Amino acid sequence: xxxxxxxxxxxxxxxxxxxxxxxxxxxxxxxxxxxxxxxxxxxxxxxxxxxxxxxxxxxxxxxxxxxxxxxxxxxxxxxxxxxxxxxxxxxxxxxxxxxxxxxxxxxxxxxxxxxxxxxxxxxxxxxxxxxxxxxxxxxxxxxxxxxxxxxxxxxxxxxxxxxxxxxxxxxxxxxxxxxxxxxxxxxxxxxxxxxxxxxxxxxxxxxxxxxxxxxxxxxxxxxxxxxxxxxxxxxxxxxxxxxxxxxxxxxxxxxxxxxxxxxxxxxxxxxxxxxxxxxxxxxxxxxxxxxxxxxxxxxxxxxxxxxxxxxxxxxxxxxxxxxxxxxxxx
Amino acid sequence: xxxxxxxxxxxxxxxxxxxxxxxxxxxxxxxxxxxxxxxxxxxxxxxxxxxxxxxxxxxxxxxxxxxxxxxxxxxxxxxxxxxxxxxxxxxxxxxxxxxxxxxxxxxxxxxxxxxxxxxxxxxxxxxxxxxxxxxxxxxxxxxxxxxxxxxxxxxxxxxxxxxxxxxxxxxxxxxxxxxxxxxxxxxxxxxxxxxxxxxxxxxxxxxxxxxxxxxxxxxxxxxxxxxxxxxxxxxxxxxxxxxxxxxxxxxxxxxxxxxxx
Ligand SMILES: Nc1ncnc2c1ncn2[C@@H]1O[C@H](COP(=O)(O)OP(=O)(O)O)[C@@H](O)[C@H]1O
Ligand SMILES: [Mg+2]
Numbered sequence: 090x091x092x093x094x095x096x097x098x099x100x101x102x103x104x105x106x107x108x109x110x111x112x113x114x115x116x117x118x119x120x121x122x123x124x125x126x127x128x129x130x131x132x133x134x135x136x137x138x139x140x141x142x143x144x145x146x147x148x149x150x151x152x153x154x155x156x157x158x159x160x161x162x163x164x165x166x167x168x169x170x171x172x173x174x175x176x177x178x179x180x181x182x183x184x185x186x187x188x189x190x191x192x193x194x195x196x197x198x199x200x201x202x203x204x205x206x207x208x209x210x211x212x213x214x215x216x217x218x219x220x221x222x223x224x225x226x227x228x229x230x231x232x233x234x235x236x237x238x239x240x241x242x243x244x245x246x247x248x249x250x251x252x253x254x255x256x257x258x259x260x261x262x263x264x265x266x267x268x269x270x271x272x273x274x275x276x277x278x279x280x281x282x283x284x285x286x287x288x289x290x291x292x293x294x295x296x297x298x299x300x301x302x303x304x305x306x307x308x309x310x311x312x313x314x315x316x317x318x319x320x321x322x323x324x325x326x327x328x329x330x331x332x333x334x335x336x337x338x339x340x341x342x343x344x345x346x347x348x349x350x351x352x353x354x355x356x357x358x359x360x361x362x363x364x365x366x367x368x369x370x371x372x373x374x375x376x377x378x379x380x381x382x383x384x385x386x387x388x389x390x391x392x393x394x395x396x397x398x399x400x401x402x403x404x405x406x407x408x409x410x411x412x413x414x415x416x417x418x419x
Numbered sequence: 420x421x422x423x424x425x426x427x428x429x430x431x432x433x434x435x436x437x438x439x440x441x442x443x444x445x446x447x448x449x450x451x452x453x454x455x456x457x458x459x460x461x462x463x464x465x466x467x468x469x470x471x472x473x474x475x476x477x478x479x480x481x482x483x484x485x486x487x488x489x490x491x492x493x494x495x496x497x498x499x500x501x502x503x504x505x506x507x508x509x510x511x512x513x514x515x516x517x518x519x520x521x522x523x524x525x526x527x528x529x530x531x532x533x534x535x536x537x538x539x540x541x542x543x544x545x546x547x548x549x550x551x552x553x554x555x556x557x558x559x560x561x562x563x564x565x566x567x568x569x570x571x572x573x574x575x576x577x578x579x580x581x582x583x584x585x586x587x588x589x590x591x592x593x594x595x596x597x598x599x600x601x602x603x604x605x606x607x608x609x610x611x612x613x614x615x616x617x618x619x620x621x622x623x624x625x626x627x628x629x630x631x632x633x634x635x636x637x638x639x640x641x642x643x644x645x646x647x648x649x650x651x652x653x654x655x656x657x658x659x660x661x662x663x664x665x666x667x668x669x670x671x672x673x674x675x676x677x678x679x680x
Contacts, residue, residue, distance in 0.1 A: 269533060270530065274526045278520065280511075281509045284510060285510075292495065292521055293496065293524030295490075
């Protein structure tokens with residue numbers, strides 16, 4: 090039995106593993122050989138951090154179907170927790186301190202996710218949007234006034250540990266975690282709650298439990314992105330994590346398609362790179378952004394991908410279709 | 420001991436006595452029909468049985484255990500599964516995944532075992548796959564397994580709801596107007612399937628219908644509701660000839676079959 094299982098795993102996942110490795114080798118070799126300049130390197134890291142953020146928000150909003158408007162707040166908790174830890178642990182080897190800092194940041198974000206999720210989901214009705222909105226504001230006020238967060242001036246002198254291998258590793262972890270969770274009985278339970286919570290509960294799904302669990306995971310992954318961001322930027326200012334940033338992340342998820350991981354990843358890439366490339370047109374940025382969203386709402390209200398994913402099956406079918414059409418023409 | 424025992428059940432909505440002092444029993448292996456005009460309180464009784472509503476008065480026992488205070492999601496553990504009058508499927512999930520949600524309450528592997536793809540995950544998922552296919556085949560829906568549920572024709576959606584309920588392994592299956600919206604031949608097929616379900620899966624069935632003729636053929640016993648109260652219960656012949664039932668059905672409300680569902 091277990092032998093068959095092992096064979097099954099290899100067959101199912103070998104292609105994915107190879108692709109993920111190739112992606113890493115490709116980008117890393119471009120960096121090491123100096124093809125990419127330091128600006129490009131920074132953009133890549135930022136893109137990966139945003140991909141982790143969109144994937145995590147997509148979990149709460151796309152898969153669970155709950156509107157969360159305070160995602161930057163969870164990111165802030167992860168960022169500050171990890172940064173304060175690494176700053177106070179100079180005796181540890183930097184890599185180890187960073188790793189522990191990330192874990193602590195994720196745990197702390199998860200704790201806050203739990204504290205918010207339990208009351209929000211036990212109430213009947215959609216309170217999460219309002220509660221998370223308030224939470225995002227409160228967190229940034231707290232950060233500004235607490236003694237150990239550097240106040241409004243911010244926290245500086247954080248060791249710049251986040252490089253490409255770290256963000257790539259974190260991204261792969263996030264992706265694999267979400268995929269393995271969603272393609273399981275637990276994932277089906279999460280989706281069933283989104284689809285019809287009354288039917289889910291009369292099919293035996295503990296709706297409140299799955300809402301809280303998913304929300305906590307979502308918060309933890311936002312904390313992961315925050316911890317990486319802190320050690321990428323080297324300093325943290327509370328204004329970074331305000332309402333606008335939460336909305337930015339939400340826009341990415343909506344743009345890609347709520348409930349599509351492919352969409353979240355693609356949207357994070359496009360909506361991080363395009364504004365950066367349009368830096369010269371900074372005053373038109375918001376205009377272009379708004380225009381794009383309006384066009385989106387008109388032509389693809391469910392986002393670029395809707396709830397679809399780019400899968401091998403999809404590629405295979407499309408390839409066959411195209412080849413078939415090609416043969417007909419010939 | 421009866422499988423299901425309902426004792427003096429009542430629920431009032433702001434003074435409206437939707438269900439008033441209803442008592443009945445269902446034995447193991449029975450197919451019982453619950454009939455009555457629209458608004459008689461049939462669906463409300465289902466909502467009470469599955470703890471969606473809390474009764475104002477009365478108590479429900481499944482195999483002698485009171486269901487009072489149990490959360491709705493625990494009712495499948497007690498052996499009750501249901502379908503809905505207005506179909507409630509997980510529309511954006513595949514047909515087979517809809518069925519697999521029915522297995523959820525028996526699921527043993529943890530989130531960690533799922534995330535790390537450990538052997539318990541593979542073992543259980545393989546079992547679910549086989550069992551779900553088996554159920555779909557029985558209902559003649561095997562070739563639809565990978566379609567999104569929303570793409571199914573109406574009759575198939577109704578059947579899928581029954582598949583999902585069966586997957587949870589109920590001792591008592593509650594069907595709320597399963598033939599609603601079906602034509603005569605689809606209805607006949609459905610009735611055959613219900614009988615098959617009873618024999619294959621050893622479940623008792625409580626079946627709501629407001630068309631009396633329809634349930635006559637399949638039910639061994641009928642419970643007639645009117646204005647939230649039990650008007651009569653007994654075997655179909657008895658009920659059909661009961662003067663009060665005739666009056667309720669042919670009274671001022673006219674022909675109940677003319678009403679939509
Ligand atoms: N949640 C509710 N709040 C108020 N009234 C309700 C509620 N649920 C049902 N009712 C009322 O209870 C009565 C019985 O409804 P129902 O059980 O749906 O009838 P049916 O026998 O057609 O299934 C109706 O008058 C309905 O309006
Ligand atoms: Mg009804």
